[in-house]
Amino acid sequence: MAGRMQPVLAGGVAALVGFASSFAVVLAGLRAVGATESQAASGLLVLCLASGLCAAWLGLRHRLPMSVAWSTPGAALLVATGPMPGGWPAAVGAFLVSGLLIVAAGLFPVLGRAVAAIPKPIAGAMLAGVLLPLCTAPVRGLVEVPLLAAPVLVCWLVLHRFARPWAVPGALVVAAGAIALTTSGGGGGGLRPVIEVTVPQWSLPAMIGLALPLFLVTMAAQNVPGTAVLVGYGYRPPLGSALRATGLASLVAAPAGGHAVNLAAITAALAAGPDAHPDPNRRWIASVTNGVGLALLGLGAGAVTTLVGWAPPVLIEAVAGLALLGALATALTSALADPDAREAAVVTLVVTAAGVSLAGIGGAFWGLIAGCLMLLIFRRRSTTPPTPTPSAPTPPTLSAPPAPRQESVDHAIDR
Template identity: 80%
Template sequence: MTGSLQPVLAGVVTALVGFASSFTVVLAGLRAVGATDTQASSGLLAVCVLSGASAVWLGLRHRLPISIAWSTPGAALLVATGPVAGGWPAAVGAFVVSGLLIVAAGLFPPLSRAVAAIPKPIAAAMLAGVLLPLCTAPVRALVEVPALAGPVVLVWLLLHRYARRWAVPGALAVAVVAIALTAPPARPGSAGLWPVLDPTVPSLSLSALVGLAVPLFLVTMAAQNVPGMAVLTGYGYRPPFGSALRVTGLASAVAAPVGGHAVNLAAITAALAAGPDAHPDPDRRWIASVTAGVGLALLGLGAGVATTLVLLSPPVLIEAVAGLALVGALAGALAAALAEPDAREAAVVTFVVTAAGVSLLGVGGAFWGLLAGGLMLLLFRRPRPATAPAPEDGGTVAGAATPRQPGRRPGRRGVPAGR
């Protein structure tokens, strides 16, 4: 394979895998907080285009393989949160505020450090609680629609064993075939097949800000941005974290009025563009992330088709595909939550409260889970003797891979973090 073609193909694969593996989660999340089919389609289009534009801008500016994506854990949070007080306009207002908080984290490093200072077991347990309801969908689908879900799960298992990166896209392809064979032929999706932007005037609701905006900001930072930075650091780069936060936070705020929930650093697919498979020369891998950005923006033009596909399917089947896409993230989050013996009980409390999905005072379970776990940790964790602080490595929360290459010099490319 020629050196110039290799990163381009890696970028195409990154875009395809990133889109196909989790667009169902995005649509499910937007619809859960009150979006109509057209508004959900508009939101998917917005996060695709603005994620792609952010990736192209950052890649060309810094000459680094900075992959950008939507927040899959954030979309799962929307599913777990459900309708918010004030309806869809209040949810859009929460998206705007969450994006502005990410911009603030890029402008004021103490804020990003404060998010990183949240105990990893508590943050991971909150994420696990958010992911659990969707990850149970494959089981429910096998019971409710076994003839459709059985082949989907079987293909996912086989590909997960022999070609892991294609497991979810392969399962989605099988689901598409099953839907095409069984869906009523005269049921067009109300979103339409053509891409469309459906703006909504944001409104501010205190319960939506506390119960959605703040948890969305925390989940996006802890489960996407911090691990995404760690992936780049693991491959020997010095990622411009502050610049990436400012660009993606602004993109999130711009996408919000047309339904986009969050734009951020890619975590799971970041290694596809930053690793040696993208190009043997680390200084050429930025071409892969830029290509992936262009590809994701183009795939966004199919948001109407994707939404129609969801409408033609039994809801539990699409949720099953989304759940399969999040199994790895759930496993990583549970492992991180239970890694520290002194914090396990607090992590379990966080997980249980979040997964319960209860809403109190109009605020969703993710906030109460984080609060309950934090209080539990403060009340019962035994103090330890002071030790020298461990070096910062960005941390991983959502089970994102942070591969390391022995012998690589840190800071081979790029500028110091925070710029």
């Protein structure tokens, strides 16, 4: 009995951790590009439903633990981009175009390979630049609302030390308690889940400045790493099928405010690892229960949006920043790993983090362009081949299991 319940519980935990650790990022992002409280609640609801249905469908169809979630880095991108010409309807149009690009990547593997071919230092630096402004929010929160932010940070630190997966959910609970004790309510949306549809508008600045970076961030920071996690646990995930399903889900969710649906990278290990079940062939159940749990959690989108509406914006951004610190560390590691590309990566990070907007196009696009130009112009090239030097034979050593090879991920993209 315990063995049968193990993947069910693992999927439920993955849904709860995934929702609690990043819904504040989603709400902050949707509001940053012009959504009202009711439109943000609608976006959170449809993202939960679309992600949950995709996870259940992919788990049942392929019998693989393919966890699905909203794009947390994509939501951080919305915060960094901010309002644009055309307001919220233009953002919805960009969501639709991003969804179309994800579907195209699933239909035409060459597009997925092209995204995966973006130099890792540049992709990591662009993501780090997107995340950096939001990750400074805990510091600003301590200065602006110290009585509210300090307990949240203390709780996060303690749980991060002793129960790391629950650090951000615990911080959210403390933040909710602080909000309840210091506000009389008022504002925010309704408590009932409501889907609010927006007619999209189309503008070139929104397509270049939001749709394209959203697609690139979602692919490079979610879909490709999510596939690598599954490959690392010995699975051969059909990325093409996953991209088609999540891309269609993104298209359906976009008019109601959903920015992007994708393979989970952060919580993927909870469903695909041995803690879900000793038998790898039984772990797909965790994917299904993860999807069901996420869809049910979406029914509370109105309530959590109302709670967020009562809070000082910097407090919610502080919790979102705590949730993204790990992603920022990973992005910086990727950006600075190659000494030859380090300067180009730093330029990408600086331009992206600056949040400049030229011709209505946000900083993420310009950061990507600046980094690629730096890489093309200043990449060091060795003028002479290295001279081989003889070396003594080394004794055999025990080694750890090999990491997922890039060709394994490329094979998944082809499927």
